Amino acid sequence: MKWTLKPKPDIAVVHSLANDLNIDTKLAEILVQRGIKTFDEAKHFFRPSLDDLHDPFLMQDMQVAVARITKAIENGEKVLIYGDYDVDGTTSVSLMYSYLKHIHPYLATYIPDRYNEGYGISFTGIDFAHDNEFTLIIALDCGIKAIEKVAYATEKGIDFIICDHHKPGDQIPDAIAVLNPKRVDCDYPYKELCGCGVGFKLIQAIAQQKGETIDDLLPYLDLVVTAIGADIVPMTGENRILAFYGLKVINTSPRIGIQALTQHLNKKELSISDVVFIIAPRINAAGRIKHASYAVDLLISENLDLAKDIAKEIEEFNAHRKELDQEITQEALIQIQNNNETDTYTTTVYHEDWHKGVIGIVASRLTETYYRPTVVFTKSGEFLTASARSVKGFDVYNALDACSEFIEQFGGHKYAAGLSIKPENYENFKLKFEETVKNTIEKELLEPEIEIDAELHLSNISPKFYRIINQMAPFGPLNKRPVFQSSSVRDNGYGKQVGQDKTHLKLTVFQGNPKNCIGAIGFSLGDKIEHVQQEFDIVYQLDENTWNGNTSIQLQLKDLK
Structure with missing residues (x-):
């Protein structure tokens, strides 16, 4: 992943807010990044009121x-x-x-x-x-x-x-x-x-x-x-x-x-x-x-x-949905490899027997794998129906609009859309979609990026710090759970791969004083075990771990290098 540290906000505004709220300057920095610069704005943020709903x-x-x-x-x-x-x-x-x-x-x-x-x-x-x-x-x-x-x-x-x-x-x-x-x-x-x-x-x-x-x-x-x-x-x-x-x-x-x-x-x-x-x-x-x-x-x-x-019954439907999703994703990945389409600007795949109900999920999975705008088609009556998904920063709705000569119907949002085409237009659509994205997407958008809110020394992490982070919830787009970077950390020597197939990484890290350790878990980062023998940098969110009745703060690793 490409690591991008958000620009530091105005230091005077940060210090003023930190004083007004009696909080750590790192927390104030995150709030100012989110447009919260005064005590009153912070009050509305931390204590949402139904009175603030519009008429x-x-x-x-x-x-x-x-x-x-x-x-x-x-x-x-x-x-x-x-x-x-x-x-x-x-x-x-x-x-x-x-x-x-x-x-x-x-x-x-x-x-x-x-x-x-x-x-x-x-x-x-x-x-x-x-x-x-x-x-x-x-x-x-x-x-x-x-x-x-x-x-x-x-x-x-x-x-x-x-x-x-x-x-x-x-x-x-x-x-x-x-x-x-x-x-x-x-x-x-x-x-x-x-x-x-x-x-x-x-x-x-x-x-x-x-x-x-x-x-x-x-x-x-x-x-x-x-x-x-x-x-x-x-x-x-x-x-x-x-x-x-x-x-x-x-x-x-x-x-x-x-x-x-x-x-x-x-x-x-x-x-x-x-x-x-x-x-x-x-x-x-x-x-x-x-x-x-x-x-x-x-x-x-x-x-x-x-x-x-x-x-x-719905629980059974969901179990069946998971099976289909895994099966079709594997078939789609094989199709991409067989067609030698791993270096294109888009991913467009089709199979007439794919289940219409899960092609949206499959499109999301393929976007995660190859990180580019993706369209997954299946047969539906006389037409081919598809779900489209995009990468951060690219408007797939506009891209589909540019291909409308080959589309019967489409609708949706910037990052997710649905469409239907005539079967005879599949190849034309695929070429036009590739050409449109190639001509309009900025190359850096094809590289997965992790946005970092602030650099943090592990010694800053305390129960109060964690408690205030949690009070920023509910999290979602434009108010995501904060992501931190800490540099030159070390593992205490007991780092290991965990999980049934050793795909996850469990560490205990420190920065400076080996006595001040904190647990860390990195899901799907098991293959990075080789990088933790020396000093390394980490990107993470704060989380809690409960084990044997004891709850402690832990780092949920997003990436390390």
Whole structure:
């Protein structure tokens, strides 16, 4: 990895903040790097407040959306809550259903089938709504590009409210209301909400009109934090406030479905990492392997026994997902080697039998391996469907846009997107994608980089230092867990490879005084054992290790040289 030390912030500002907060200057340095320069800014950062959430009516079309839902309730209309099949979509649907069912009995949920309908709003879903006399569809985490579908629904007498956060195209669907902070004509102050976050702003607006307070909406934040973590949106502004309180709900009074999913965990407190790596993959597994309606049924369940049964099935889906993911990743790696494509600027692979539900995960794995923009295709009906993933700093959405002559449909974000093409366009797309990336990517972006917040002497690490680092949570994009570098450390001589296949590295290191040692673990760094015989430099995050009932601070190594 390329090690990049972040520029040192203004030393006067750092010392002033350190004095005001009575903290180590290294901690103050990290805060200033994150834009926190005054006592008041630090107070808002360390003690997020629900009072700092923005007025939902600042969002374009919010007034219209609330008026249309109110009318549907007053007239006893049937309302269909429609969402995508990933975590953001299923949590959004569960959120909207859980809230509206208390004020409106004529509700149903709809998640498109990943394999038969594909991403987003489908004609099949609109036909279902028409056949079952639904007159309003609230679409969540999708719909911003569904121009034809919304027009089709209008012909059938069905109104649409769209809650989305994906990048809009040049034209916006002609729906009753389109809630999306990324709309160019939307002045909403915070642009980085996930789909479930936009859905939450809608229920916040309805609640405000009914005279409810933000405290009445706290029980819904376990769903919002799950979506924020899974969708990898910036952990700043409203996202950080919602995630902070959402974690409190998960750890004190989670909904029955989340209780059922986490009952096997032997943990006192769940962190955002647990949400991202334990809860989210299981919710996702339902849509990847069977149908995402399992996830919605789990998340809206009010019966613990039923929720436990669904959670058990989802656990099985997740185990199957892991097997497929490993198997297809291996096949893709072999395909790349056989095609002699290890020196290209992109990775594009295809097999007609690969499971559509895991190609996104496989794309992420290949990006980690070769560190370049990656597209993984499989066959889906008459088309080839793909998931695209990117490397830090490169906008894969724009790259796909440049290849649009060979694409039937695409959508997504800067770092992750989905697309479909005609089979006869595969080779043309592959060549065009390679050419586009080659001509637009900066070479240094193809080298994995680890950003370092600060250089630290191991003697700075204390329980108080570690405690304050933890208070910077929840961590995520733009507020990552701090990464430190320490130079010229030594191992105490007992360093060893650990793990079943000796892939991990366990050390006890010191800097200067051999009596002041601290434990270190480096996952997947076992092959670096040869570098620890002399002095070496390390990059790490701070962590805790519990062994035989004793808990101590340890270094989680990211790299060493």
